[in-house]
Amino acid sequence: MKRVYTFGDGKAEGNAEMRNLLGGKGANLAEMNLLGMPVPPGFTITTEVCNQYTQDGRDAVVRLIQKDVEAAIAHVESLTGKKFDDPANPLLVSVRSGARASMPGMMDTVLNLGMNDATVASLAEKSGNPRFAWDSYRRFVQMYGDVVLGMKPKSKADIDPFEEIMEKVKEQKGVKLDTELDVDDLKNLVKLFKVAVKDFTGKDFPDSAWEQLWGGICAVFDSWMNERAILYRRMNQIPEEWGTAVNVQAMVYGNMGNNSATGVAFSRDAATGENMFNGEYLINAQGEDVVAGIRTPQQITVEGSRRWAALQGISEDDRKNKYPSLEESMPDCAAELIAIANRLEDYYKDMQDMEFTIQDGKLWMLQTRNGKRTGAAMVKIAMDLLRAGQIDEKTTLMRMEPQKLDELLHPVFDKAALKRAKVVAKGLPASPGAAAGQVVFSAEDAEAWAEKKKKVVLVRIETSPEDLRGMAVAQGILTMRGGMTSHAAVVARGMGKCCVSGAGEIKVDYKAKTVEMGGKVYNEGDWISLNGSTGEVYDGQVPTTEPELGGDFGAIMNLAAKYTKTLVRTNADTPRDAKQARNFGAQGIGLCRTEHMFFEGDRIKAVREMILSNDVDGRRNALKKLLPMQRGDFEGIFEAMDGYGVTIRLLDPPLHEFVPHQTATQKELAQEMGLTLEEVKAKVDSLEEFNPMLGHRGCRLGITYPEITEMQTRAIIEAALNMKARGIDVHPEIMIPLVGTLKEIQNQADVINITAAKVFEERGESVPYKVGTMIEVPRAALTADQIATVADFFSFGTNDLTQMTFGYSRDDAPKFLKFYKEHGIIKTDPFEVLDQEGVGQLVRMGVEKGRATKPELKVGICGEHGGEPSSVKFCAKLGMNYVSCSPYRVPIARVAAAQAAIEG
Ligand code: PEP
Ligand code: MG
Numbered sequence: 001m002k003r004v005y006t007f008g009d010g011k012a013e014g015n016a017e018m019r020n021l022l023g024g025k026g027a028n029l030a031e032m033n034l035l036g037m038p039v040p041p042g043f044t045i046t047t048e049v050c051n052q053y054t055q056d057g058r059d060a061v062v063r064l065i066q067k068d069v070e071a072a073i074a075h076v077e078s079l080t081g082k083k084f085d086d087p088a089n090p091l092l093v094s095v096r097s098g099a100r101a102s103m104p105g106m107m108d109t110v111l112n113l114g115m116n117d118a119t120v121a122s123l124a125e126k127s128g129n130p131r132f133a134w135d136s137y138r139r140f141v142q143m144y145g146d147v148v149l150g151m152k153p154k155s156k157a158d159i160d161p162f163e164e165i166m167e168k169v170k171e172q173k174g175v176k177l178d179t180e181l182d183v184d185d186l187k188n189l190v191k192l193f194k195v196a197v198k199d200f201t202g203k204d205f206p207d208s209a210w211e212q213l214w215g216g217i218c219a220v221f222d223s224w225m226n227e228r229a230i231l232y233r234r235m236n237q238i239p240e241e242w243g244t245a246v247n248v249q250a251m252v253y254g255n256m257g258n259n260s261a262t263g264v265a266f267s268r269d270a271a272t273g274e275n276m277f278n279g280e281y282l283i284n285a286q287g288e289d290v291v292a293g294i295r296t297p298q299q300i301t302v303e304g305s306r307r308w309a310a311l312q313g314i315s316e317d318d319r320k321n322k323y324p325s326l327e328e329s330m331p332d333c334a335a336e337l338i339a340i341a342n343r344l345e346d347y348y349k350d351m352q353d354m355e356f357t358i359q360d361g362k363l364w365m366l367q368t369r370n371g372k373r374t375g376a377a378m379v380k381i382a383m384d385l386l387r388a389g390q391i392d393e394k395t396t397l398m399r400m401e402p403q404k405l406d407e408l409l410h411p412v413f414d415k416a417a418l419k420r421a422k423v424v425a426k427g428l429p430a431s432p433g434a435a436a437g438q439v440v441f442s443a444e445d446a447e448a449w450a451e452k453k454k455k456v457v458l459v460r461i462e463t464s465p466e467d468l469r470g471m472a473v474a475q476g477i478l479t480m481r482g483g484m485t486s487h488a489a490v491v492a493r494g495m496g497k498c499c500v501s502g503a504g505e506i507k508v509d510y511k512a513k514t515v516e517m518g519g520k521v522y523n524e525g526d527w528i529s530l531n532g533s534t535g536e537v538y539d540g541q542v543p544t545t546e547p548e549l550g551g552d553f554g555a556i557m558n559l560a561a562k563y564t565k566t567l568v569r570t571n572a573d574t575p576r577d578a579k580q581a582r583n584f585g586a587q588g589i590g591l592c593r594t595e596h597m598f599f600e601g602d603r604i605k606a607v608r609e610m611i612l613s614n615d616v617d618g619r620r621n622a623l624k625k626l627l628p629m630q631r632g633d634f635e636g637i638f639e640a641m642d643g644y645g646v647t648i649r650l651l652d653p654p655l656h657e658f659v660p661h662q663t664a665t666q667k668e669l670a671q672e673m674g675l676t677l678e679e680v681k682a683k684v685d686s687l688e689e690f691n692p693m694l695g696h697r698g699c700r701l702g703i704t705y706p707e708i709t710e711m712q713t714r715a716i717i718e719a720a721l722n723m724k725a726r727g728i729d730v731h732p733e734i735m736i737p738l739v740g741t742l743k744e745i746q747n748q749a750d751v752i753n754i755t756a757a758k759v760f761e762e763r764g765e766s767v768p769y770k771v772g773t774m775i776e777v778p779r780a781a782l783t784a785d786q787i788a789t790v791a792d793f794f795s796f797g798t799n800d801l802t803q804m805t806f807g808y809s810r811d812d813a814p815k816f817l818k819f820y821k822e823h824g825i826i827k828t829d830p831f832e833v834l835d836q837e838g839v840g841q842l843v844r845m846g847v848e849k850g851r852a853t854k855p856e857l858k859v860g861i862c863g864e865h866g867g868e869p870s871s872v873k874f875c876a877k878l879g880m881n882y883v884s885c886s887p888y889r890v891p892i893a894r895v896a897a898a899q900a901a902i903e904g
Contacts, residue, residue: 003049004068007033008041008079016348021046023245025098028368035347037340039365041079042093042249043072045217047100050243053221061221062214069217072248080250085209087118092251095216097223099244102369106232107244108147108223110216111286112140112251114209127256134186136253141193141205147223148215151200161200165192213248220246234824252364254357255286261330261358262287265300265337267345270353270373273380277341278304279354281326287355287366300326300334333363344368349390350399351381375407383552394902397559402869402892402899406432406533408553409584409888410496411544413531418542421529424518425537427478427503428814430489432533432888434544435476435498438525441513443470445524450474457528459515461508462811463488464657468599471497476530478515478537480508483814484832490799490864491596493886494577498532502814506537557585557891560898566875567882568893569645571862573597575636581887585894588644589637590795590884591735591862594712595653597633598626604658608669611655612683616707623711630712634719638730645731647795647862647884649774650712650748652737654697656687693800693809698738698774699748706751713755720767721759733770735795740777742786749790772858775850776800781842784849788857794850795884796843798863798871802830805839831864834871847878860884869896876900 005013005022007030014022014030022030026044033039045065053061073084073091082091092114097107115123115137124133142162146152151161169189170176181189194205206212223229224244233240254262263281268274280297299305305325309316314323326334337356340363344352353371357364373381382399385391391399410433413421437457440446443466449456450473458474460467462481471477471491476498479488483502492499507516513524517537522528529542569590570581574597578589598607603626610622637646660666661684663677670680689695702709713734720730736748749771760766771790775781776797784794803810808817810831820826834840843861850857860882865871867885872893875883877900885893 001048003046003065004043004072005030005046006041006043006072006075007039008076009033010036014044020100020242021048021245023047023098023100023247024102024369025096025367026245026247029247029249031347032344032365032368035343037343037365038363040250040252041076042247043069043075044098045069045246045248047243047245050221050224050245051241053218054225054243058218062218069213069248073213076248076250082250084114084213088122090114090119090122090209092119092123093213094247094249094251095213095220096247096249097220097244098247099224099238100242101236101238103229103232103236103238106223106229107226108219110140110143110147110219112136112143113212113216115140116207116209119209127253129257130183131186132253132256134183134190135255138186138189138193141190141197144205144212144215145193145197145200148212148219149197149201151197161196162193165189165196217246217248220244230824234827237827249366252357252359252366253286254282254359255284256360258284259330259358259361260284261326261333263297263300263326263356265341265354265356266351266371267341267354268351268371268377268381270351270371270377273373273377273384275384276303277301277338281358283329287357296323298323298325298329300337302327330358330361333358333361336363340365346390349385349395351377375401375404378404379408379552379556383555393559394563397556397563397895397898398902400556400895400899402872402896405553405556405891405895406888408547408549409891410434410498410532411546413529414543414545418538421538421540421542422518423536424520424528424539425478425500425503425506427500427506427535427537428484428489429531429533429535430482430484430486430501431477431492431495431497431499433476433496433498434529434531434533434542435474436527436529436541436544437475438527439515439522440470440474440524441508441510441515443467446470446474457530459506459508460488461510462486463491466599466604466657468596471495476500476532478503478506478528478530480504480506481814482811483817484829484864486811486814490886492532493864493867493888494571494573496580496886496888498530500530500532500535500537503535503537504815504818553891557894560891560894561585562898563901564876564894564898565901566872566880566897568890568897569647569860569862569882569884570887570890571866571884572637572887574633575640577887578637578640581890582640584887584890586887586890588731588882588884589641589646589648590860590866590882592637592646592648593652594630594649595651595658597630598658601629603629605669605672607658608660609673610708611658611687612669612673612675612680619705620707623707627711627715630715631719631722634716635723638719638723638732639728643729643731645733645770647733647735647772647793647860648712648716649735649737650699650702651708652698652701654687654689654692654695655701656684656689656692659684659687693803693811699736699744700738702736702748702751703744709748709751710755713752714759717756717759717767717769718763720769721763721765724765724767730767731770732767733772733793735793736771736773737797738777738800739773739775739787740779742783742790745773745787745790770858774800774862775843775846776804776863778804778842781846781849784846785853788850788853791850791854791857793858793860794846796846796859796861796863796875798834798839798843798861798865799831801842801863802835802839805842806830806835833868834863834865834874836871836874840874843875844878847880867893869893869899872896873900873903 012030012033016031019027084091120137124130197205265279279300309319351371355367382396386396413434437455440456479501527541529538569588570586571591572578606625613619720732739745770792772793774797862884866883867889
């Protein structure tokens with residue numbers, strides 16, 4: 001088994017294909033050598049050695065690879081003409097981590113390894129720059145002490161012991177900046193640093209370069225298991241078994257004088273995707289100086305430099321003198337760098353993000369990788385590469401991170417303004433987009449303010465269906481409680497409206513009309529801004545810009561349509577949402593939640609009258625008033641979905657959600673219905689349940705009050721007949737919620753079929769329709785074979801299925817799920833990402849048992865997971881006919897479904 005891979009001078013033992021073994025950085029360093037690019041020579045210790053290290057410990061691993069590492073160092077010595085641990089002509093190296101997936105800043109790095117009192121002198125002499133040599137030495141002792149010897153403070157609140165010493169020395173000298181320290185000061189610092197090391201470790205600082213090297217290598221392996229890295233892996237689902245490689249490389253210096261520099265470059269624009277090489281550099285600097293932001297980096301190209309200067313209001317003369325581009329200051333290096341960037345992009349066929357250093361006029365490449373990019377850049381770069389014949393259609397689709405398409409569909413914050421904005425609270429990123437508005441605390445106020453053409457953000461402790469109208473007119477919604485599938489989140493996503501939910505630390509006071517966030521009290525009318533994609537809440541009004549759906553986006557959607565095997569439907573409750581979703585490419589409605597229509601206009605009155613009635617006749621009377629309104633909505637939806645299936649679900653939520661809870665509104669209702677306030681109150685109280693989500697809801701309502709099912713069925717069938725008469729191609733599908741037993745579905749299917757037959761007879765014509773059920777109670781999945789004897793279709797309601805499988809309340813879970821996530825009890829919120837291991841078993845069982853009874857059974861999913869890429873892929877691979885999601889997630893689901901088909 002080969003454990004150490006060398007590279008240098010146009011040769012390498014590894015290559016770009018060996019990413020798993022050599023890590024991303026190691027594989028690409030090898031490849032750049034093979035491509036003949038200037039890379040400081042070095043070697044990579046494999047990720048497998050890291051696993052062995054974790055398992056067998058330091059001594060065993062050092063013994064195992066000692067000979068290989070010695071040989072590899074000899075290889076670097078022969079290429080550089082220098083010698084490791086040699087006072088006269090020392091080879092200095094860097095030791096860096098490099099995992100399979102990039103984990104920025106998570107693991108450790110040691111630079112300048114090989115320095116000691118003897119080698120520093122020869123570095124000073126060779127570079128002709130003693131200050132540079134002693135500064136490197138000072139940095140090395142500090143870095144080694146922090147990283148290898150464990151002197152870095154564990155908490156951010158504690159100060160680094162070396163920084164403390166440095167502050168003291170500067171204070172004594174009366175200077176502020178590190179750069180004001182001279183050679184003698186730096187020599188003194190090295191001495192003091194070493195004393196600190198001895199105090200801490202009880203041993204002298206290691207002078208031997210070999211001892212330093214082993215310390216550095218083992219520190220990188222150790223850092224794979226540090227807390228930061230473990231947390232990052234958990235958050236990004238990177239398996240521990242991947243391990244990290246270690247890259248040891250000859251040092252090159254960008255801080256050797258004014259003929260040296262260091263920088264980063266991108267082969268295309270990572271923000272817009274524009275095919276424009278760009279990047280930044282600093283003369284006489286090390287990598288960390290670029291990141292630290294103390295000095296202003298300069299642009300690499302003249303064009304980029306001019307653009308930058310224009311934005312900063314800097315004159316062309318000033319720009320040339322003070323901030324020249326690399327093309328102007330070091331034209332040969334710039335030309336070489338651009339040629340390399342082009343070749344790398346040609347080779348990897350993707351946008352590259354590169355690090356380089358120029359030492360004394362010679363360019364060295366330190367790293368290349370596929371660059372991170374925005375959603376817009378992702379789409380544009382992939383389509384440009386496809387058109388240039390660099391990649392094929394399937395690769396283009398596989399290049400999409402579906403979730404990122406979302407950035408293209410919503411308003412976004414102005415980038416510059418966002419940098420200055422102050423975050424005052426953080427909640428769940430419940431529905432993406434950007435919103436700025438004045439704070440209001442009730443749906444009524446939201447409507448009143450919106451009527452006066454004001455932009456509002458609706459702030460609620462939690463939302464209920466009563467808030468729907470307020471939500472519709474608000475720019476965004478902020479709630480204190482509620483998770484990713486809370487009412488506010490689901491409804492907001494459906495509307496494509498920005499929403500931050502479950503911001504537990506804010507304090508909402510409805511009476512005082514205030515919300516306290518980030519130590520400030522906001523009154524009604526104060527401006528705040530929400531980022532529904534990150535969950536951040538900002539003080540004041542951060543300007544937003546509208547999205548533009550360019551041609552490339554459409555082209556990606558066409559490609560998705562070409563390769564997908566799974567249809568994407570939408571969850572939409574109104575004709576408006578249905579139209580929007582169809583524009584995004586939805587092929588039918590997978591879930592129409594009829595109760596959402598109950599809050600529009602005056603309908604809620606009729607709904608309340610129905611609920612408060614004491615007998616069937618009273619209920620029937622009230623339902624009669626609702627019938628034409630529901631029928632009208634259904635007509636609009638059938639029209640919007642001409643030619644496609646429309647699944648309409650019968651009433652689902654517990655009735656107490658529809659009745660008024662405030663005395664004033666109760667009084668009004670009592671008057672209208674000719675009842676006393678006490679009677680209304682008593683009825684409202686009687687609807688109160690300990691556990692409404694497990695209470696009198698779903699088909700349990702339709703079974704106890706069949707007249708509701710009758711009215712809704714009639715509305716659906718009549719609407720279908722009316723639209724059919726107008727030449728619309730209708731495909732109604734009636735869905736029964738919360739079924740757990742065969743008897744339940746039989747009962748409701750009978751009511752539906754009898755009602756439909758009656759309507760057909762009255763009208764003297766008919767239309768084909770389907771009757772199916774949600775699978776959202778675990779028992780339904782377990783007995784799917786029986787339920788399929790009655791159902792024409794199944795639609796997995798994974799919101800409730802997750803709730804009931806885990807026993808986590810959809811609305812209360814955020815309180816502890818956040819803690820669970822941070823402490824590694826769960827990897828992801830199961831209400832967001834389908835739990836394939838547990839809930840997924842029930843889904844699989846439901847599909848298999850259902851189709852065992854009825855092979856042609858139509859199966860889909862309509863829980864929120866229907867728009868989450870990994871869940872969409874899971875469903876597609878189970879052979880579901882469709883997934884259904886809120887309109888703004890349709891493009892995401894379409895691409896994820898196409899990817900599932902390509903992956904096979
Ligand atoms: C579900 O439970 O997954 C579902 C789609 O229904 P609702 O969210 O309306 O309960
Ligand atoms: Mg449900």
